[in-house]
Amino acid sequence: MTDPAKHGTRIEVRNLTKKFGSLTAVDDLSFSVEPGRITGFLGPNGAGKTTTLRMLLGLVRPTHGTATIGGERYSEISNPQRVVGSALEATNFHPGRSGRNHLRVLADTTGVDTKRVDEMLELVGIPAAARQRAGGYSMGMRQRLALAAAMLGDPQVL
Numbered sequence: 079m080t081d082p083a084k085h086g087t088r089i090e091v092r093n094l095t096k097k098f099g100s101l102t103a104v105d106d107l108s109f110s111v112e113p114g115r116i117t118g119f120l121g122p123n124g125a126g127k128t129t130t131l132r133m134l135l136g137l138v139r140p141t142h143g144t145a146t147i148g149g150e151r152y153s154e155i156s157n158p159q160r161v162v163g164s165a166l167e168a169t170n171f172h173p174g175r176s177g178r179n180h181l182r183v184l185a186d187t188t189g190v191d192t193k194r195v196d197e198m199l200e201l202v203g204i205p206a207a208a209r210q211r212a213g214g215y216s217m218g219m220r221q222r223l224a225l226a227a228a229m230l231g232d233p234q235v236l
Contacts, residue, residue, distance in 0.1 A: 087147060090145070091108055091143070091146075093106055094106070094133060095140060096129050103129045104126040104129050104140075105126075106143070130145075131164065131166060135152050135166075136152035157231075159190065159233065160233060163227075164236075168217065174212075175212055176210060178209060184227055188231055190230055190232075198226035201226070203222060204222050
């Protein structure tokens with residue numbers, strides 16, 4: 079395995095296709111994003127945007143094609159939290175745990191300095207809610223917590 083940080087963090091999608099039974103969610107998609115570029119990924123509902131990102135993150139297996147970050151599939155990246163941060167959904171938080179606790183557990187399991195937890199809560203604008211249970215967070219607060227989790231490892235790709 080190589081570390082994408084040493085080879086740049088180019089995102090490359092080639093001939094990516096995903097079929098769910100007879101439904102083709104993504105059809106022969108190809109694109110690349112060079113390091114240092116800010117890129118939007120837009121399209122109508124049902125166009126396959128989330129499915130494409132889930133394939134890039136190794137959450138869904140493509141029917142055909144490849145999706146790589148820094149030349150590696152997500153599953154091959156040695157320390158993915160430091161390379162890629164994502165916030166696809168803001169619903170994966172245990173309702174009984176505080177926002178701070180969620181980030182501390184994530185930091186501990188990924189080898190990130192826990193000092194980053196309060197820095198990220200401050201950065202996303204929810205330091206006052208850090209001790210509140212995530213189950214009481216509004217949708218906007220959950221989205222901010224998801225963004226804090228995505229940025230916790232100081233990833234090269236967000």
